[in-house]
Amino acid sequence: MPLPLGRSVPGPAVDLAQFQAQVRAGNFHVYVTRALTCIQRLRECRPREAREYARRAVLSLQEGDYAHTVKMPDGQLMDVYGKVIEEDGWYLKIEISMHDGQPGIVSCHPAAHDLATRSGVVRASTRRFQ
Amino acid sequence: MKPAGTDRPCGGCGVGTLRPTNVAGMVMGHRDDPRVRIREDLILPVCGVCGDMALNRENTGALDDALERSYRRKRLRQQRALINDLRRAGLTQVQIERFATLSPGYVSKLRKGKLASGATFRLLYLLRAFPREALRVVSRLDPELAEAGSKLDSLAGTG
Numbered sequence: 653m654p655l656p657l658g659r660s661v662p663g664p665a666v667d668l669a670q671f672q673a674q675v676r677a678g679n680f681h682v683y684v685t686r687a688l689t690c691i692q693r694l695r696e697c698r699p700r701e702a703r704e705y706a707r708r709a710v711l712s713l714q715e716g717d718y719a720h721t722v723k724m725p726d727g728q729l730m731d732v733y734g735k736v737i738e739e740d741g742w743y744l745k746i747e748i749s750m751h752d753g754q755p756g757i758v759s760c761h762p763a764a765h766d767l768a769t770r771s772g773v774v775r776a777s778t779r780r781f782q
Numbered sequence: 783m784k785p786a787g788t789d790r791p792c793g794g795c796g797v798g799t800l801r802p803t804n805v806a807g808m809v810m811g812h813r814d815d816p817r818v819r820i821r822e823d824l825i826l827p828v829c830g831v832c833g834d835m836a837l838n839r840e841n842t843g844a845l846d847d848a849l850e851r852s853y854r855r856k857r858l859r860q861q862r863a864l865i866n867d868l869r870r871a872g873l874t875q876v877q878i879e880r881f882a883t884l885s886p887g888y889v890s891k892l893r894k895g896k897l898a899s900g901a902t903f904r905l906l907y908l909l910r911a912f913p914r915e916a917l918r919v920v921s922r923l924d925p926e927l928a929e930a931g932s933k934l935d936s937l938a939g940t941g
Contacts, residue, residue, distance in 0.1 A: 678839055680838070681837055681838045681841075682842065683793060683794050683834055683835065683836050683837075684834055684835040684836075684837065685794055685833075685834040685835075686794065686834075688837070688842075689810070689811065692811055692812070693811060693816075696813055696814050696900070697813070698813060698846050698849070699812075699837070699842050699845050699849065700842055700843060700846045703839070703842045724793070724796025725796045725797055726791050726796050726797065728791060728793060728796060730793065749790060749791070749793070750791075751790045751791050752790055754790075754838075756793055756836055758793045758794065
């Protein structure tokens with residue numbers, strides 16, 4: 653049975669500057685399936701290097717890169733950003749866990765679809781990553 | 783904040799819960815190998831519904847170390863087997879080194895535990911899979927390898 657999808661709600665839900673401060677301090681978690689594994693496959697790198705790549709990607713985000721916010725079935729809010737990294741469109745999804753307040757990078761991979769951000773459209777990547 | 787590693791809702795699916803789970807036996811990609819099996823006990827937060835994991839710095843380091851140990855073990859076993867097969871097929875160490883443009887003595891180092899680069903490993907893999915064809919083609923670039931190819935041809939003819 654397919655898992656339910658999040659639905660779009662007004663946002664952003666996460667203060668980007670505060671999130672980036674936590675990330676800069678190393679206080680964050682990264683999800684494996686849609687972040688670490690995708691980066692590892694693309695860069696043939698190790699988990700530590702993939703985590704560092706995700707960290708740098710999030711630190712490069714600006715307010716204008718914000719696309720939309722999704723609400724997961726359990727009520728968790730996540731902000732989606734689109735960013736051109738190394739001439740390729742990337743999809744980044746971040747959260748502050750409503751359960752324990754921990755910052756998390758849920759997704760960090762080449763964009764599968766065009767993303768409308770505040771500063772313009774980030775085109776989908778043609779790279780395969782899954 | 784609650785300490786990292788305690789039960790937490792999964793952000794990957796928004797349905798399950800991340801719980802400390804022993805991931806020994808799990809297969810993951812690592813470096814240039816898409817299938818590396820974790821061969822030691824390692825407790826990581828895993829979602830009971832979608833199987834995703836959320837890793838903090840310590841978790842990531844522990845996973846990296848475990849995968850690297852498994853990767854090295856698997857890769858060393860494979861490269862030793864490749865070299866042994868090539869030697870049994872009649873190729874000398876020098877010929878293998880010439881084929882893969884390795885420095886003299888490098889194959890010996892690989893047998894003793896040095897890890898081959900991904901490119902070298904793939905060259906050796908190709909050479910073992912198609913020894914005569916690979917030698918014939920590469921001998922156009924390096925005529926000294928033609929002798930090795932001829933030797934394999936004659937062995938195949940007598941075998």
